[in-house]
Each structure stands twice: as structure tokens, then as C-alpha cells.
Amino acid sequence: MNAPAHLAIGVLSQRTGCNIETIRYYERVGLLPITARSASGYRLYGTEHLKRLTFIRRARALGFSIDEIRTLLKLADERKRPCAEARVVAAAHLEDVRAKIADLRAMERVLRETVARCADGKGSDCPLIETLYRGAGISPRSSPQSRRDRVLAPADVRPAARP
Amino acid sequence: MNAPAHLAIGVLSQRTGCNIETIRYYERVGLLPITARSASGYRLYGTEHLKRLTFIRRARALGFSIDEIRTLLKLADERKRPCAEARVVAAAHLEDVRAKIADLRAMERVLRETVARCADGKGSDCPLIETLYRGAGISPRSSPQSRRDRVLAPADVRPAARP
């Protein structure tokens, strides 16, 4: 065992690939516990934090939200009958992921077709822009009370943040 | 033609399925022009706004960011050689969408497998939680300088907002 008893935040950051500000953020929002501090106020972490943070990062990489992870961690912490409940969380999330894939596939198809028409466009107008202006065979909504933005995809499909 | 000369914001909202606050937001961020106002200060819209907003909503539904739409609109407004440039924007976006699909597929696979193991889990521990803690055949990063969060997907894969 060559692991030291306490790790500084920078070491934890390196070991998990999670940046320092994010670690402090996870503490603020309650995913990581409030740690012991050194005499001068530095956070001190142990291997349990390393494991927990790894868990969090993996779950995030699988697309779980912070809230879902909070639930999962609570279940893991309780260590009683967590399996069924954890499965519910994961299954719901799986459905979300599948819905998202379906939406993105629809986007992909329209984009691909439009870009293709753009590529061999000999006319004066840009087919891409025409498509967006005139609509790709989709009419603007007629019923105002319909809750969904039925252009191509459900209303709640928003692009993920791309910095 | 039964379209009136000016539409109030609420009517524009109904016709486009875009909510009122969002319309004002688009004006603030420069996607919609600053409109004429009635004597009492109400915004007045015409069919050109209706078309433009429809364009914006469709582009958003296809996952274009506000910034990309700004570019697209500028090209459409300029009406000179927009096709090639618009195609570049759309093609880049198409690549993003494809990358996102690939990432989500990877998530889907791991989630599906994990949930399945969870369903027929006869042991005492939850395989889902174990997976997250121990890793799904993926080791925690060793090289600190590697830029990507190589758990399953690139670091910039974040789940889309789900209210």
C-alpha cells in the first residue's frame, strides 16, 4: 500500500481526472461529504473520497444527473435493499437515453439530407436555409394546447452544452 | 389572406408554439429584430417575424445553438453566396450530432447491460452500484495530462437538460 492517509484536493483531482473547482462544487451540492481540514484549512481526502468521486464521475459519464446520482449514492450509503430502487433509477435513465438517441437520429437524418442537397445545389437559393424557412415537410403547429413542439422532436430535446 | 397586418406577441406565440418569454429573449439576444411598438408600448409583429421565428424554432429543434442560428440567419439575410457557408455550419453540426449519438449509444449499452444484471441479481450487492464503484471494465485514468475523461465517452458529453 503506497497510498497516503490524506490527499490534498489537487492530488484527488489528478487521480480522478475531475477538476478542482468541480470537486469543491460537488461538496457544495452535497455529493461529497464535508471533509476534515488541515490546521491551515486545506481539505483532506481519503480513499473513501477517491472511490466516491470515481463513482460520481462514472455516473456522470453515463449521463446521470446530479440529482439521480444523489439518489444512487444515498441508496449505496444505506446498504439496504438498494438494488430494486437503484434499478428503477437506472431504468428510467435508460429510457431517457433511448429517447434522446431517437431524437438525435431524426435530427441526423434531416441534417444529412439537407446538407446533401446543399452540396449539389445548382440553384441560386440555399436548400438548407430554404428548408429551415419553409419547413422540411412539417407544418407549423395548429393546435395551441398541444404541449409538445412537434417539429421533429419533443419539446424537451435541447442540444447538450457545447462550450 | 386572412393574416392581419400586425400580430401581438401572444398571437405570434400561439402560431409558432414558442412561448412569450422566449420570444422576448430572442429579441434580447438579437435573433429577432427590435420591432415596432404600438402607442402603448406593445410589440407588433408581421409575417416576416413569423417566418423568422419559425426558422429559429426549426433550427433549434435540429439542435443548432443560438450562435449557430445567428450565423445562419446572417447568411440568410445577406443573401449572397450563403450556400457554401451555411453548409459548413450544418456539416459541423451534423458531426456533433453524430458524435453525440455515438456517445449515447455507448451509454445505452452499458446501462442496458447493467440494468439487466440488476434484474436477475441474486447476490447481496447491487450490480449497478458495484459497476459504478468498481468500473465497467474501465480503469481510472493513469496519465494526468490526458485531456479526455476516458470513462466511456469524451469529457464534453453532458446530459441535456431534463426539467
Add this chain to the structure above:
DNA sequence: ATAGAGTCTGTAGTAACTACAGACTCAAGG
């Protein structure tokens, strides 16, 4: 005249971070 709907501005909230500023602390070198 008055009720109820529509609209206005401005601000603040959301998710999940990221990016500072300005102050401290720590370890190594001279």
C-alpha cells in the same frame, strides 16, 4: 365602471459546471 386577460420591464432562477480575484499557506533554494 370594472373585471379579466394581455402585455410591459426587470430581475432572478435553472443545471452543472468554469473562471476568476485576492488572500493564505507550504516546500524548496539561496
Add this chain to the structure above:
DNA sequence: CCTTGAGTCTGTAGTTACTACAGACTCTAT
């Protein structure tokens, strides 16, 4: 012992694309 540079601290503000108010007007119909 002092300095230098790296590490860490807090707190606040920025990001994206909206959404949700509060409080004040205005418009339409009865």
C-alpha cells in the same frame, strides 16, 4: 531567514437557453 512559485482557500460571477415571477400598465367586453 527570506523569497519564490505552486497549491489552496473563499466568494462571486460567468456560461446556455431558457423560464418564472413581481408589479405596473393596457385593452376588451359587459
